[in-house]
Amino acid sequence: MSGEAERAMRTTTYREALREAMSEAMRADDRVFLMGEDVGRYGGCFGVSLGMLEEFGPERIRDTPLSESAFVGAGIGAALGGMRPIVEIMTVNFSLLALDQILNNAATLLHMSGGQLPVPLVIRMTTGAGRQLAAQHSHSLEGWYAHIPGIRVLAPATVEDARYLLAPALADPDPVLVFEHGSLYNASGELAPLTEPVDLDRARVRRPGTDVSLITYGGCLPKVLAAADELAADGLDPEVVDLRSLRPLDEATIDASVARTHRVVVVDEGWRTGSLAAEVCAGIAERCFYDLDAPVERVCSAEVPIPYARQLEEAALPQVRDVAAAARRTVG
Amino acid sequence: MSAERATRPGRTAAAKAGGHHQDLLTAMLRIRRFEERCVELYSGARIRGFVHLCIGEEAVAVGVHRALTPQDAIVSTYRDHGHALARGVPEADVMAEMYGRATGCSGGRGGSMHLFDAERRFYGGNAIVAGGLPLAAGLALADRLCDRSRVTCCFFGDGAFAEGEFHETANLAALWDLPLLLVCENNLYAMGTALPRHQAQTDLAARAASYGMVAWAVDGMDVEAVERAARRAVEGIRAGTGPHFLEARTYRFRAHSMYDPDRYRDKAEIEEWKKRDPIARLTDLMNENGELTKKRLARIEREVAEEIDAAVREAEQAPEEPVADLLRHVTSPPVDAA
């Protein structure tokens, strides 16, 4: 396989990979359409849907008014009406205006109707800080969403996942929320053709190791991989786990990693209190207690609305040196 | 069924009208008697949770449904018994749901406020005020994208006018010419707050019209008037003139919910509105027309009572959803790879 695969291997960006995935889905299935603020003429706030209006027309690349609740709710209704909508919300902070629809309808209708009304909807949104956008465009609230039963929460962190997670997400009969970290859109990487079906439930070990498990997802993955390189230069052998799916959490992969390394650092750009990191740690304490050879460490954002000034924002966010220091504490 | 009966050849126009009136009367009585039984069962703790009654408002549900076909979709509110029954959701299924039984129309997971029937395109009672409106717009959008000549009808109350979701949806529906019928059941109170105490401009139809859609107000205590208005709106929507708004001015005779002491309304005001009871109004009309005898009314009452008795019996005996199935329907069952 390798010869052919290597030939087909190419370099692309996270943004282009998302666009390719959407275009592919829309060509394959008439029921799929994209709607959101400025997805059409503008080409998407982050340029993800640039050029799609030209190919698919304004009915299927549908610009919406700035009415998050109405267009997310309309996505839910359209899904009930037989469509396979992709709804783009500009940032996770704005998604709060649609939280009623996401929680009270999308996540709830299947159960509340006794199984009659599945909602096959994909909602994409940008999350995270790092671009000096200040407190109303920078938060990482995916952990909140992961609290809600009835939805699936994905956080693609690589070009490969940006390209290949959408198709299974659209095939899922239930709502799927996809969180795209703003710092990743320009990231480029190698993209190989898909060789096996994508399992949305599974985390990925991005770097195998034996000394400490660095567990993270989304925008923190590149930082954690950099920290792992730094630690490796010191003779340590860290393992990096990319959760990919924040709900459901892949406990089997987490537990197997802890059983290998006996030390854990969870890295999460959300605030520490009540965070997804807290959930991961609690699960490890419940399931892997007798595997732990050091207290579990967390590297999270400071408990502050993300500030504008560069040095303040940097100080508020998990950084490579923080991850490396936490990892050293576990083995030190 | 009523349509068949009404168009049977060889009947005089008067007889047709009489048959139609009788259908309307039966449908309204069914809702009222059903809800009266609910009060009794609630008081006896057979059903629990929140129960919101539409007694006094039956003409809106019945009149609007006369204008809809089985292909059209309904989105309702937490005051949804009348809408569900008018839509044809079987009384036994609704009652079993109120009992929280496995045979309930939502499998016992919804209760009074969340009646669902996907087969009848009844997309449920939504208990977030205005929360059903965006969803209804989406159902209409799907029909538009697929070029289907179907209408989605969304019920909501006057309280929804204070919610952003109403205004967002009204704009979206008009902007996209969605085949959506917005029916505002204006019963003058958002729970306990009178309309003039929560809206600066109380002419709701005028405000809906400001979004660029056809909007009318109609006497919600007159079932025939509601039916006529709804037919006109649905015809307009099917003709492609975009969403229509109907404000049905109505009144609930009972408190907001079973737990409401009703302190915010004047008893005299309630009595005044009761004089316009849609059921009494229709029976008066039928009596005047000689369409209704005492015997016939008694027969209708008896039949409705028997239906409800049967529904209660069924609900009483229906199995409970096993606790082992608690986590069912949170996510869809996995699809076979094959």
Added chain:
Amino acid sequence: MTMAEFTMPSLGADMDEGVLQEWLVRPGDRVRKGEPIAVVETAKSAIEVECFETGTVDRLLVDPGTTVPVGAPLAMISAAEKAAPKRAPGTAGKAGKGTAGEAGRHRPEEAAQKPPEPAPGRQVPGGAVPAPEDGTPGSAGPLVRHLAERSGVDVDTLHGTGPGGRVTRADVERAAAPPPSRQRITPFARRLAGELGVDPASVKGTGKDGGVRAADVRLAAGRPAREAVPRGPVAPAAGAAGPTTMRRAIADLMTRANREIPHYYLSTTVDLAASMAWLREYNRLAPVSERLLPAAMLLKAAARAAREVPELNGFWNEGHFTPGDGVHLGVAVSLRGGGLVAPAIHDADTVPLPELMAGLKDLVHRARSGRLRGSEVADPTLTVTDLGDQGVESVLGVIYPPQVSLVGFGRVVERPCAVDGLLGVRPVVTATLSADHRATDGAVGARFLRVLDRRLQQPEEL
């Protein structure tokens, strides 16, 4: 004429009872279905409640101001017409001519059978309940108070375990004792220590605040500090690794013992007639849960013998013998899943027999459920293995290094036996000693078995 009950309605999901605030009707009034007939006050507000029958109010059963559970009858309505009421109760006819004044007439009867509950702050009539001063937390006699004062314990803060909550001497002593210091050890290191047969207490921690980590345990077990984990996508499940790891640890330890320790073996048959007789009498008087097993006596006797022959109680390390700092008796416990552990009963020579028995039961239970404390696995100064319950007659065991002796007991059996020139049937047990020839010679071992025998002939002194 048929009667229907008008009951306290449920007026909300969270309503279990309501207060009947006011009657809007009187007996004899005509009521119509749907008419309000009473005002009920709930946690939220007062609500007019309606009647579901048309007829005449026969009688009111509840006075205004009464709290009534949902579903309880408030009034009887005699139905006016033919339609039989759905819930006409059989008792209605027998109810008699009650009036509102007889409200809740079932209640007084019920109440009469129950003793009245004491109102807060009221004196309870003496007799039935312990006198209040006895039950007051912290109450203590003068002796105990004196003891507490001397030990610097505030007697009023103590939880008394004596009769009526009285503070006992033991409570004071417990409070006066310094809290046991807790070893800092990671969960994984503790687990690993168990699997490798390493006593965590003997391991020097190199982690933060001297905490013991897995690497320290491996070092103590003479293994590489880093676990050699095969690189691969899936590690073996932790549970599956347990028994094999333990087997390996036992194999290592026993191989070392047989390679390094020049064992010598001695054995003797001990007459247990006196012990068994004493035991029978003791058990006859003791509650079932506190009965003693012969094993406890054997352990106690071995511990006493070890105290008297200290050359066998200790460790052989780096070419010389170090005596133990007390007699900490290791008890070999076989585990259900295979393998064995030998946790210690500390100071077994001084612990009273009933306490030793309780300790033994507790230890076996916890060993088998994997919940031993680090200090128990830590430091036995010699080990006893009693395979009597497995049916063997004698045990020639292998010493746990760095200990220098192992005592074995077989089954207690009845044997023909000559005593004082007469032949009789006596219960006997074969006691064996495996000892390290580097530390002692056979004479010392023989002395040990003699002492053991003597101790078992004087059970009352154990």
